[in-house]
């Protein structure tokens with residue numbers, strides 16, 4: 001059985017939602033950030049990066065949200081979470097998810113995790129100050145250029161949807177009013193009403 005390591009209110013939510021949408025058989029294991037469990041030897045054996053998510057499969061352990069999402073889609077083809085036979089469409093999904101992972105998530109991390117990039121308190125404060133501006137710029141691009149509607153990629157739910165939902169739940173905490181992005185906000189509300197999303201959100205609460 002798959003084992004899925006997560007912490008609430010983190011990017012791990014995206015993979016958790018995809019597992020549930022896929023109808024996967026998995027055990028969800030909570031990593032307690034308040035106790036810094038992600039940095040303890042037991043967890044570092046699972047993910048030496050000291051981060052969530054991590055997915056333990058029968059062939060080894062996967063980390064990195066875009067990789068885990070794609071693995072879930074490929075191993076649960078009946079759930080139709082990605083157009084597995086269309087290289088170009090798959091490339092578009094990977095491009096979107098890579099943007100969330102490498103740009104939007106990293107821009108967000110400058111608020112809670114500024115110490116990764118600087119030691120100087122003033123530099124850390126300055127990074128925090130820039131977060132609303134940077135995140136708003138990312139979401140303007142998503143709203144105006146990337147989001148097809150009604151789902152991220154168009155007519156079908158894909159692994160891009162739980163990932164956008166997850167990152168969009170951080171907007172208020174990042175100091176950005178989601179009302180500026182009506183398509184993203186309507187998507188967030190629609191996604192939150194899906195039965196699989198409701199189950200995961202209740203399980204993570």
Ligand SMILES: N[C@@H](CCC(=O)N[C@@H](CS)C(=O)NCC(=O)O)C(=O)O
Nearest residue numbers: 010011038050051052053064065101
């Ligand atoms: N690129 C990774 C990022 C993973 C990541 O940064 N996870 C955060 C939570 S959103 C984490 O575990 N942080 C723990 C820490 O920094 O101590 C992914 O997309 O999966």
